[in-house]
Amino acid sequence: MSEFNTLSAMGLTDVNAISHYKLSRQDNQEVLKVYFKRPAGSAMPDSSTFCFDCNTVVPADAEAASQSKDNGGSDPVLIAAVNELNALNKSMSNHDRRMQLVNELDRLEQIMAAKLQELREDLNRIV
Structure with missing residues (x-):
């Protein structure tokens, strides 16, 4: 479980139940929707949605500016979560x-x- 620290911190503790995810942008937010494999008739939710504000902060130095430019202003937690979801997806x-x-x-x-x-x-x- 240690390789999915960000997902665990977001409350997604059962990574084996994750089937896929979608990432979209609405207004000034990036929306991560994570879908789960659930048996028919399960009372558990089929998905969880997480919203992240787009970064509009002006970077303080050249290194921060480069980092912000590389990730398109996305929240670092979102980037870490997507990286973990991609790693999980590759293991399917x-x-x-x-x-x-x-x-x-x-x-x-x-x-x-x-x-x-x-x-x-x-x-x-x-x-």
Whole structure:
């Protein structure tokens, strides 16, 4: 567990339950959403969301300026968490990764089908 200190500090103690993560930017925040593998009917959450403010502080010296430029102003905790999540992701077997991608594709297909149906219904109401 010692290799995932940042994730543990964020409350993600069971790293084996992590399936994948997504990183996005909203307004002046970077949002890290971590997804978990849960059995059907589990009362545990399917994901956890963490928000990090974008760094707008002016660096005090050349070294700090270089570091800030290299990480795009991202929070150091976020960078450490993403590095740990990437290391965890690399340790997943190809079969696990493949299943994760298949599940993600299935989910996206369901979302797109529902949205297309909604648009068709709206179009039929107009005509």
